[in-house]
Every structure is written in C-alpha cells, then in structure tokens.
Amino acid sequence: MPELIFPLDSTKKFTDQAKIGHNRWHPEIPPVATVRPGDSFRVHCREWFDGAIHNDDSAEDVRDAPLTTVHALSGPFAVEGAEPGDLLVVDILDLGPIPQEDSGPLAGQGWGYTGIFPTKNGGGFLTEQFPDAYKAIWDFSGQVATSRHVPAVSFTGIVHPGLMGTAPSAELLAKWNARESALRATDPNRVPPLSLPPEPQDAVLGSVPASDFDRIAGEAARTAPPRENGGNQDIKNLTQGSRVFYPVFVPGANLSLGDLHFSQGDGEITFCGAIEMGGFVDLRVEVIKDGMRKYGVQENAIFMPGRIAPQYSDWLAFSGVSVTLDGEQRYLDSQLAYQRACLHAIDYLTTFGYRPEQAYLLLGAAPIEGRLSGVVDIPNSCATVYLPTAIFDFDVRPSASGPAKIKQTATTPHATFG
Numbered sequence: 149m150p151e152l153i154f155p156l157d158s159t160k161k162f163t164d165q166a167k168i169g170h171n172r173w174h175p176e177i178p179p180v181a182t183v184r185p186g187d188s189f190r191v192h193c194r195e196w197f198d199g200a201i202h203n204d205d206s207a208e209d210v211r212d213a214p215l216t217t218v219h220a221l222s223g224p225f226a227v228e229g230a231e232p233g234d235l236l237v238v239d240i241l242d243l244g245p246i247p248q249e250d251s252g253p254l255a256g257q258g259w260g261y262t263g264i265f266p267t268k269n270g271g272g273f274l275t276e277q278f279p280d281a282y283k284a285i286w287d288f289s290g291q292v293a294t295s296r297h298v299p300a301v302s303f304t305g306i307v308h309p310g311l312m313g314t315a316p317s318a319e320l321l322a323k324w325n326a327r328e329s330a331l332r333a334t335d336p337n338r339v340p341p342l343s344l345p346p347e348p349q350d351a352v353l354g355s356v357p358a359s360d361f362d363r364i365a366g367e368a369a370r371t372a373p374p375r376e377n378g379g380n381q382d383i384k385n386l387t388q389g390s391r392v393f394y395p396v397f398v399p400g401a402n403l404s405l406g407d408l409h410f411s412q413g414d415g416e417i418t419f420c421g422a423i424e425m426g427g428f429v430d431l432r433v434e435v436i437k438d439g440m441r442k443y444g445v446q447e448n449a450i451f452m453p454g455r456i457a458p459q460y461s462d463w464l465a466f467s468g469v470s471v472t473l474d475g476e477q478r479y480l481d482s483q484l485a486y487q488r489a490c491l492h493a494i495d496y497l498t499t500f501g502y503r504p505e506q507a508y509l510l511l512g513a514a515p516i517e518g519r520l521s522g523v524v525d526i527p528n529s530c531a532t533v534y535l536p537t538a539i540f541d542f543d544v545r546p547s548a549s550g551p552a553k554i555k556q557t558a559t560t561p562h563a564t565f566g
Contacts, residue, residue, distance in 0.1 A: 149190060150241070150430050153181040154222045156192035158246060158254055158426075161199070162220045163352055169194075169222045169406070171352045172368035173324075173377070175315050175398045178355050179226035182400070188241060188432040193309070194220040195255040195426040196407045203259050203285050205297075207561035210263040210420070211281035215270055216350040219311055219371045219380065223404030224354070227433050230401040235439025236314060236394040238403065240454065241430040243307050243388060245288060245410065256426030260286050260293075260410045262513040263420035264505060268565055271340040272419035274487060274508060283561040284509045286410065286423045293411055293423060293513070297561065298506050300554045303411065303514050303539040304458035308387045309429060310407035310422060311371065313378030313449070317397040320376060324369050344370040376447040382422070384412040384515065389454030395440050395447065405429060413511050414518035414533075417490055421512025458515050460536035464544060466493040467521065469528040477527055482520050485531035489518075493533050500544065501554040505562070514539055 156165055167180045183189055195201070196219045201209050230236055250258040264282040267275045284297040294302045316324065328343035335342055348365035356364050374381040378394050386392065394401070408429070409422035416422050440446055468488030470481035478484050490511055497507035515536065522530035537544050542552045 150188040152190045152192070153183070153225070154191040156194055156426070158249060158252060158257070162194045168354050169220060169352065170224070170354045170404065171217060171219055171221060171350070171371060172365070173316055173321065173371060173379070174353070174364050174368035175318050175321060176356065176360065176364055177224055177315065177353055177402070179224045179400060179402055180354060182226040182228060183433060184228045185433060185435045188430065190428055190430050191222045191405065192428050193222050193406045193408050193426055195424050196220055199254050201255060201261050201263065201283070201424070202253070205558070205561050207281045207283040207563035210283045211266055211269065211563035211565065213263070213265070213269060214350065216347050219407050221311065221371065221404045221406040224315055224402035225404070226400030226402055227435060230396050230435045231399055232317065232397055233438055233440050234396040234401070235436040235443065235445060236396050236401045236403060237434040237436060238312070238392045238394060239432040240386065240388055240390045241432055243309065243408065243427060243429040245425055245427040247428055254426055255424055256408070258288055260288070260423040260425035262286065262418060262423055262509050264508060265419040266565065268339060270419050272421070273415060273417035274490060275340070277491065278505060278508055281563040282505045282509060284513070286513065288410060296558045298510050299557050300541040301510060301514070301539050302541070303536070305411035305423065306384050306387050306457050306515050308384055308409055308412070309405045310382045310409050310416070311380040312386070312392065312403070312405035314394045314396055315398045315402035315404070316369070316377055320397055321367065321369055324375060325367070344372055346370065378449040380407065381449070382412065382416045383451070384409070384414065385453035385457070386451060387454040388456040390451055392449055392451040393436070393439070393445060394449045395445055403433070411513055411515060413514055413516035415486065416512060418508060418512040423513050458536070460515070460538055462537045463517070463534040464537050465532050465534045466496065467530055467532045468492055469530055471528065479527050480523060480529045482523055482529040482531055485529040486518060486533070489531045489533040493535060499551040500542070501556065503560060505560050509560070
C-alpha cells in the first residue's frame, strides 16, 4: 500500500484531525505534506459535508445542509520542483470507500447518499420542477449499489473524486472573484444565486496563521464550481487508471482533492446527484516542465479516462431539444436540451410506478451517459440521455404488453421549508 500522507480518523470531525485540510481555494493555504515526482501516496477523504447527512429516512438534513462548510478537501500537497507554467501529472491508482469500515454513521462506511437540494439551499439542474429536498440512501455490496428509497434497481458504481485541482495564483484568484462578482451583479437577488462570493463563515484554511486568517478567509474562493485549476468538475470517468494533467499556478502546485463519489450519472444533475461518500485515493504524481506552454494548456485540465467502468451494453436513450416547457424557442441552448432529455426520461420512468423524485435521484446516481447530439441545426440543439437497461430488475423497454409496475417498498425522504 502507498504511504498514507493524509489520514482521517472516522471518530473525529474534519477540523479535529491531526492534519487539517481546507474548504476554500487560496494560494496562501500551506501544504500539509510534500511529495516528490514519481511518488505514490494514499490520501483519506471525508464526504463533502463532513458527516452532516445521515443514514436515515428523513430529508431534513439535505434541506438544511450547511453549504458554507463545503467542500471538505484533503491537502494541499506540494510537489517538489513544480513551478508555475508546469503541468502536474496525476495518476489515480486506486480509490474506494472508507477502508475496513463497512458500517457506521459516516457516508463511505458501507453506504452513501444522493440528495435533491431545495431551490432555497443550492437547487439543482431541474430545480424549477423539483424545488423541495429529497434524499436516497444507497447501500454498497462490493461495487454494486442498491437503495431502499429507489426500488427495483442495482448498478455497478464508477468510483471517482468529484473534486481535484491545483491552487490558484493570487492573480488567478482575483480574476475568479472579479468575474463571478460581475455575474452576480446582473441578478443579485436570484435564488439560487448566480455564483457564490467568498464566505468567511465556516472557512477551513488548514494551517493558515491566525494573523492572516481573516484576510485570507475574505479573499478565498468557494469550491463549488470547476475553474481553470480543475476543481469541482464532477467527471465520472476520472476513475481508477485515469491520468490528469493540471496547470500549475503556484510553486509546488499544491494539489487538493475530495468529494468522492461511489457512482454518478453525467452532469450530477440533482446538485448532490452522485452517491456521496468518504474514502481513500491512491495517487502518483509527475511534473512536465514548461508543460503549459508546450501543450497549450493554459486554463484547463486535460485527462485520459480510466479503463475501469461498468460494462453496460444496452441502453434506452431519451432526446430533448432547446424548447422550454411552455413552448418558448431558444437558440441552440444545449443545457436546456439536456434538461428536456432528463425530464423525458423521468416522465418515462413514472409509467412503471416510480415517483418523479425517485426517477430524478436515479438519473443523478446511476451511470447514465449524457451527450450533446446536435449543436449546429438552428434553432434547436439536441441532447440525449442514455439509460443502461440492465440496472433494472425488470424490462424497461417499450413493448406491446405495456409497462410493468414496480412494488413501492418505502417512501422517499422529503422535506420542505416550513
């Protein structure tokens, strides 16, 4: 086993560990450990809410989830010799739920969860149709996930870190804050907001000195979106065997990671759409000197997907075009087209007896594939959702006999604001 350089004790909060991670991006957060090019090492990761979501039949924890605390990130890890302008090469050697802990109160101890976040607390891809909070608990058996809240399905997970990236430079951080502030200013009262400003409340900044804490907390960027450094990209194919090339913006690169998922559909459409969990990741790092200039990788990460993925061969695909539910034509709006494809899939699954929220939770958690199928045929973009048929315990394909009806065994946890 590679050397464990960031351990987590499951009996302690993320902020009470021997080594403290962080939940904001800032170039002055000191590294918790230093590795050399060619090193392999193991990192423990806490579920993104640090245990705030529970294995129960209530969705009040999702409704009230403390968004100012996320994401609980392991790191930063400095890489000897890495300098701005280099590319950091990160190989994902292995990863999984919390080792040797198959039961317990933390997500990753034999279970995980998917949440539909309410519009007033984060929202999601289909928040206009699903404004309330819902939750599904998933149990792990090897690589397979099943849920008491979404009956008659089981599927093989594709484990991956939802978030991994390098630290921004001071200049890049300032650019993020300026452009996201300008976006918020276009509709400052929007719910959910157009972007998240720096938030000192609940900021975790590793070993930043007390004398600098308030200043850094007031500048540091939230970890919610993907950016030039990688970050919260939520790419389900960043799994075992993947090789990722990250731009380096600060000396040492300062790599951080977290937000582990047992499984996810393309888009993580419910916002907390993956099966969230804590666990471990084994990594190896290398450095390509002057790689950003050599390969034209200035403001994005590139990657080679892993070869470990569920082997599904039969799919039922749903299409959508860029026309709103009330009939308004939009010009080549691919996001709208994908929303409509997802809604068509949800409508279809309800004919078998699934409630709409169950179908939505399933599309977020199962290894669906989302595709931009047409982006040039004015005025309509076409997007498609591919649903693997083998995940169902019954034949989900259309037939002359009509849709089978599932047996509902539990109520999906649901919570609203009082």
